Amino acid sequence: MILGGDGFCGWPTSLHLSNIGHEIVIIDNLSRRKIDVELAVDSLTPITSIHNRLAAWKAITNKQIKFYEFDLAEEYYLLLETIKTEQPDIIVHFAEQRSAPYSTKSERNKRYTVNNNLTATHNVLCAIVDSGLDIYLIHLGSIGVYGYHTTKMQIPEGYLTVQVAARDGTSVQQEILYPFDTESIYHMTKAQDQMFFHYYNRNNSIRITDLHQGNVWGTQTQETRLDERLINRFDYDGVYGTVLNRFIIQAAVGYPLTVYGSGGQTRAFIHIQDTVRCIELAVNNPPPKGAKVQIFNQTTQTHRIKELAETMANIVKGTKINYIENPRGGIEDSENDFFVAKECFPALGLNPILLERGLIDEVSEIASKYRHRCDHSKILPPNWT
Numbered sequence: 001m002i003l004g005g006d007g008f009c010g011w012p013t014s015l016h017l018s019n020i021g022h023e024i025v026i027i028d029n030l031s032r033r034k035i036d037v038e039l040a041v042d043s044l045t046p047i048t049s050i051h052n053r054l055a056a057w058k059a060i061t062n063k064q065i066k067f068y069e070f071d072l073a074e075e076y077y078l079l080l081e082t083i084k085t086e087q088p089d090i091i092v093h094f095a096e097q098r099s100a101p102y103s104t105k106s107e108r109n110k111r112y113t114v115n116n117n118l119t120a121t122h123n124v125l126c127a128i129v130d131s132g133l134d135i136y137l138i139h140l141g142s143i144g145v146y147g148y149h150t151t152k153m154q155i156p157e158g159y160l161t162v163q164v165a166a167r168d169g170t171s172v173q174q175e176i177l178y179p180f181d182t183e184s185i186y187h188m189t190k191a192q193d194q195m196f197f198h199y200y201n202r203n204n205s206i207r208i209t210d211l212h213q214g215n216v217w218g219t220q221t222q223e224t225r226l227d228e229r230l231i232n233r234f235d236y237d238g239v240y241g242t243v244l245n246r247f248i249i250q251a252a253v254g255y256p257l258t259v260y261g262s263g264g265q266t267r268a269f270i271h272i273q274d275t276v277r278c279i280e281l282a283v284n285n286p287p288p289k290g291a292k293v294q295i296f297n298q299t300t301q302t303h304r305i306k307e308l309a310e311t312m313a314n315i316v317k318g319t320k321i322n323y324i325e326n327p328r329g330g331i332e333d334s335e336n337d338f339f340v341a342k343e344c345f346p347a348l349g350l351n352p353i354l355l356e357r358g359l360i361d362e363v364s365e366i367a368s369k370y371r372h373r374c375d376h377s378k379i380l381p382p383n384w385t
């Protein structure tokens with residue numbers, strides 16, 4: 001069962017898991033498409049309706065994917081009934097509002113993001129218990145929960161071992177969740193999701209993998225390439241577009257690459273094809289019953305933003321780089337290192353796509369082909385406080 005299976009990560013994951021033989025059921029309320037209408041933007045790629053997508057998948061592969069349209073945060077009893085009817089072995093949960101700028105835009109957006117993300121996650125956990133079924137839950141969290149500050153130590157995969165002074169003068173060793181330090185309401189909901197997972201794992205023995213994912217870039221995967229009706233979404237706007245996707249379209253349309261502040265910020269990245277592969281690896285490697293929540297950092301490379309801009313400018317000759325005032329103001333460090341552990345997925349078999357090669361493919365395969373669909377007025381972030 002793929003929650004949020006119409007979204008940027010959920011759609012190619014649904015197709016891939018279907019392709020390798022899993023029965024797939026998608027639940028999505030199509031809120032992401034509605035937010036496009038609200039923001040008056042559109043995916044750079046011409047995505048078709050969920051119904052056309054599913055019909056195309058059936059026509060091409062003869063594989064059926066079921067679809068339910070409802071809101072996980074609002075429709076608890078419908079969710080419970082759907083789980084009881086479909087009896088999933090695994091639920092993959094992508095269904096959250098995922099833009100940090102959107103989540104901090106206004107009080108309405110803050111409350112929407114908190115209500116949507118936290119209630120959806122809690123409803124899923126509660127319904128798993130209520131169903132009485134032994135369902136393994138995989139959740140897409142964010143690597144941003146750790147905060148983007150330079151640390152002398154390497155940031156671990158979820159858990160930190162600490163030594164604290166005991167009352168008798170000796171020291172006690174404890175393993176704790178790495179302390180969160182989030183810079184947006186969106187990231188805060190990911191930090192809070194972790195507490196729900198801890199509780200339901202301890203008290204109801206639910207098997208859970210929480211994936212602390214980096215910025216996802218790229219568009220197509222093996223399956224979405226099969227037919228244009230299966231094409232994945234590509235967000236390039238200043239609200240939902242992640243930095244690399246914005247650079248890709250800016251270079252393709254001859255718009256200077258906009259680097260926020262000094263560009264010294266280091267961020268973590270992963271290609272969409274590797275996201276899909278990581279979910280497959282997580283599906284195949286559940287934690288044993290009774291084990292604590294399994295946390296993997298789902299990222300393959302870290303880069304400074306100005307280095308990415310320079311790489312892009314080398315790929316598309318003549319591209320200029322424009323350093324603009326950071327719209328995130330004084331919140332984020334102007335420069336940081338980000339040493340984050342990422343050994344778990346390679347140990348399970350992930351062989352990542354390299355950034356430079358993948359960027360060239362993106363420019364030629366997607367950005368050049370669809371640049372006529374780009375609304376230049378949407379590239380820069382709106383002037384939100």
Ligand SMILES: NC(=O)c1ccc[n+]([C@@H]2O[C@H](COP(=O)([O-])OP(=O)(O)OC[C@H]3O[C@@H](n4cnc5c(N)ncnc54)[C@H](O)[C@@H]3O)[C@@H](O)[C@H]2O)c1
Nearest residue numbers: 004006007008009028029030031032071072095098140216
């Ligand atoms: N895209 C990234 O770079 C990135 C990076 C780190 C983590 N993530 C996480 O991965 C997950 C998927 O991200 P994405 O980029 O595919 O986002 P997306 O917005 O494209 O997809 C999310 C999907 O969930 C659906 N949804 C949201 N709330 C729902 C609800 N209450 N009920 C039913 N459906 C609902 C939306 O309609 C959408 O189709 C998110 O949880 C996000 O936080 C994404």
